[in-house]
Amino acid sequence: MGTNEKEFVKEITPRNEDFSQWYLDIVLKSEMMDYAPVKGCMAIRPYGYAIWENIQQLLDRRIKATGHENAYFPLFIPESLLQKEAEHVEGFAPEVAWVTHGGGEKLTERLVVRPTSEAIICQMYSRWIQSWRDLPLLINQWCNVVRWEKNTRPFLRTSEFLWQEGHTVHCTEVEAEEEALKMLGVYKEFAETELAIPVISGLKSEREKFAGAMRTYTIEALMADGRALQAGTSHNLGQHFAKVFDIQFLDKDDELKYPWQTSWGVSTRLIGALIMVHGDDRGLKLPPRVAPLQIVVVPIFTKKGREEVLQKAKEITALLGENFRVKLDEREGYSPGWKFNEWEMKGVPLRLEIGPKDLQNDGVTAVRRETGEKSFIPEKVLAERIPELLEEIQGELLRQAQQFREEKTHLVSDYTEFKRILEEERGFLLTHWCGDPSCEENIKEETKSTIRCLPFEVSGKISKTGPCVRCGKEEGAPVYFARAY
RNA sequence: CGGGGUGUAGCGCAGUUUGGCAGCGCGCUUGCUUCGGGAGCAAGAGGCCGCGGGUUCGAAUCCCGCCACUCCGACCA
Known part of the structure; x- marks a missing residue:
């Protein structure tokens, strides 16, 4: 990639x-x-x-x-x-x-x-x-x-x-x-x-x-x-x-x-x-729990093995269809590569490729949307492995989002630094605020950021009270600032 | 609501300056050959040029008004 x-x-x-x-x-x-x-x-x-x-x-x-x-x-x-x-x-x-x-x-x-x-x-x-x-x-x-x-x-x-x-x-x-x-x-x-x-x-x-x-x-x-x-x-x-x-x-x-x-x-x-x-540059990445389609099955046709491949693909689609939202993409006239890109853009969490090589090896090739990681799954273990994979994908998406949020959460007490971060990096700014609406208003005007919330938990990241980031008054409470939609 | 940008085939655009046959690429349809990361050839279909008015022999093109989308502000649980 x-x-x-x-x-x-x-x-x-x-x-x-x-x-x-x-x-x-x-x-x-x-x-x-x-x-x-x-x-x-x-x-x-x-x-x-x-x-x-x-x-x-x-x-x-x-x-x-x-x-x-x-x-x-x-x-x-x-x-x-x-x-x-x-x-x-x-x-x-x-x-x-x-x-x-x-x-x-x-x-x-x-x-x-x-x-x-x-x-x-x-x-x-x-x-x-x-x-x-x-x-x-x-x-x-x-x-x-x-x-x-x-x-x-x-x-x-x-x-x-x-x-x-x-x-x-x-x-x-x-x-x-x-x-x-x-x-x-x-x-x-x-x-x-x-x-x-x-x-x-x-x-x-x-x-x-x-x-x-x-x-x-x-x-x-x-x-x-x-x-x-x-x-x-x-x-x-x-x-x-x-x-x-x-x-x-x-x-x-x-x-x-x-x-x-x-x-x-x-x-x-x-x-x-x-x-x-x-989402990323290829398009959507949907968590399996809410994705309209959790699995797309793409058959890889070749001149000779066409019928066998399609047959197996249908079989596997039917099997997985009992428990998952799955679609077989058997459209003619679209190359496998085209289909891969299409379904990746649409954020389908898991793609199963079934071609002559997979038939030979009695299994399918699985590709995860969120990491691009390919693996071979023997047909015998498909029914157990698929739910595990979908759960792993769900978990990985949350983990990636958490990691991003951690990286983009800035602990800040200096107002100049506060403004610099908003200009250059954005993200959440965790700081203290005295509670005075005029400080809030000034910060909004000067930085275009608003108080997102006074968090219930800050778990040791920031002290329970501190000087207001804008006016310096002591006994300010922890707040998250950010530019918002 | 203020300022900028855009509106022509499903999508992306050229044509607008200087008025004169409605164009290109992709996609779409049909057929054949293909198929492990956006295949190839051939033949086709598809247009109130955003909408309304005006100027003109003639308007996608010029003028006026409106609408929509978009970006930046303002506003916003």
Whole structure:
């Protein structure tokens, strides 16, 4: 690899030459999406949507395992409902889409297309909750939302996107806080186990928190260009929404109380993260757990042995098809080399080549996408070896991503050094911050970096308190800074 | 929303300066020969030149307006 890289992947801009273009080339050429005729909107094509379906399945399982049920709420929200929570409406007002007409007539009250569903869900919750026995109420919704974005990028920021949003209601502040943290933990475990994306979890600063929340928690991932991406959030909404939407319950002590709420979500942005964390100059590298295809079988035809090769390839595809997402690429008119490049671009984790030599040796040649490593697997041990290999690939992708993140995480206390790193190396900057919003604001203006989070754990990498990187005031808390998407 | 760039066949582009038959490469279709890292030959198909208006005998080309994509800012859970 390396020297003739360009030769193999003519269709993709090299990652180091132009990261943005590289990303766009990949999402288009791998047929994950295509631009739709509405600004900032995309069609998610089967190859991209299959990843989303796998994400949904793997995450939905976890959401249900933690006691939540799925439900569905309306796409449209009456203007008056959205406006009930002042901070919330202020946060979303610039980016909502309005419905002003229906059936050819002007509506008496405008509707917003949901940018998030707190308002409409709280409205319904106020009717469903009367007693402490109704709590906790643990509901999740898979849906689309619309935010009229000015600067869009496929999967990372689109005018319409798909996500899940959990909305829970609890008797006490302690329970709500536990819930918000529990779901953030679910996201972290999910991202690392299934997506092979290591994340840092922590608390958002006041400036960066969700409009209307009391506290926002986040998982932050580092992309291959050294920029951070918020991969999931979880909010402790406090009682703000309960108060304005009049959600009350009669507690065991016979007192009428406002409950405590949370909301949490991850979106199709995770697909963008997969691309930017794992991809290389040849294209996608998908973790086996979420890859639409885990294995592609490429038969190597020759004049004489054609039928035998195809027969064996079909046999092996059928065998593996019982337990894995596998495809036999028996297309005519494409050379094996062409197919290799095509499936590598599409990020299929494992390729099995079956040719005359393999037939002779009673096995297949296996090639790992993430390392390019070739090995021969005797047919006898195929059924045991394949799952092991896929797990190794999954693990290796996580290991590579972790290693990259470690290399790109800079412990820094000097502001000049802080600025130099952002200019020259990027990545996460772990430092101290006094907590003053004006320091945060100044740093943003001077360096274009933002506080990604106040991490839960720093495990000895940095002292528990230290002087603020900007103003030098003592007793600053550890924070991660980065330029972000 | 401000500044720059781009829009011509599925993709990448030339043609626009100086108005005059719609072009090239790749891909696609069909056939034959091939096939262990993007095969070869032959014959084909494919165009509201982003959209709308204007100037002109005549517009991909000149003028006005709009839209989309893209990069950089601003904004953004």
